[in-house]
Amino acid sequence: MGWDLPERVKRLSLPSYRYQPQDLDHLELVLALEEGRVAGVAAWEPAAAGEGPADARALLLHGLYVAPERQRSGIGSRLLEAAEVAARGGGFDGLLVKAQRSAQTFFLARGFSLLPVADPQRDYPHRLWRPTPLLS
Numbered sequence: 001m002g003w004d005l006p007e008r009v010k011r012l013s014l015p016s017y018r019y020q021p022q023d024l025d026h027l028e029l030v031l032a033l034e035e036g037r038v039a040g041v042a043a044w045e046p047a048a049a050g051e052g053p054a055d056a057r058a059l060l061l062h063g064l065y066v067a068p069e070r071q072r073s074g075i076g077s078r079l080l081e082a083a084e085v086a087a088r089g090g091g092f093d094g095l096l097v098k099a100q101r102s103a104q105t106f107f108l109a110r111g112f113s114l115l116p117v118a119d120p121q122r123d124y125p126h127r128l129w130r131p132t133p134l135l136s
Contacts, residue, residue, distance in 0.1 A: 027062055030082045032075045040066040042079035044086060047096050053115060053129055056093035059086060064097075080110060087132045094131040098124045 023043075032040035043062040052058030061083050066076045080095075087095050097107055104114070104126055112128035 028086065030079060032066070032079055034070065034075075038067070039070040040064075040075040040079055042083055044083050044095075046090075046092070052094065052096045056129075056131075057091065058094055058096040058129070059083065059090060059092040059132075061095050061097045064103075076106060077110065084130075084132060092132055094129055097128045099126045099128055101126055104128065 027043045027045050029041060029043045031038055042064045044059050045062055047058035047060035051060065061080075064076060064079055064083075066073075066079070083095055095112075097112065099107055107128045107130075108114075110130070112130040115127040115129050117123045117125055117127075
């Protein structure tokens with residue numbers, strides 16, 4: 001509900017952003033809990049072939065959400081770190097994010113780079129990529 005949109009648009013569109021039970025068959029979710037309450041969630045799954053740069057195997061960070069009152073407290077960074085650990089552990093070349101325009105600065109500040117839009121009719125315009133460092 002923290003998106004900069006009219007309340008009516010939020011009310012009408014928000015149900016489509018909620019995870020459904022069948023989503024859990026495909027997504028890995030990690031919760032950030034504070035005092036027994038959910039403060040944030042991250043969800044990821046392997047990206048389809050060709051969604052990442054070149055021939056890279058990408059882990060798609062499907063969603064990273066932090067409760068508005070808990071933003072800027074490090075929760076989003078910790079959830080992002082959990083996704084990176086999963087990417088490394090799964091042998092992925094990097095993390096792919098299809099971000100909201102307003103979230104781009106968060107990912108850019110954490111070393112992600114914008115991927116070029118080759119086909120504006122097909123490509124999501126706010127795709128970001130960060131290679132996964134190799135374990136030493």
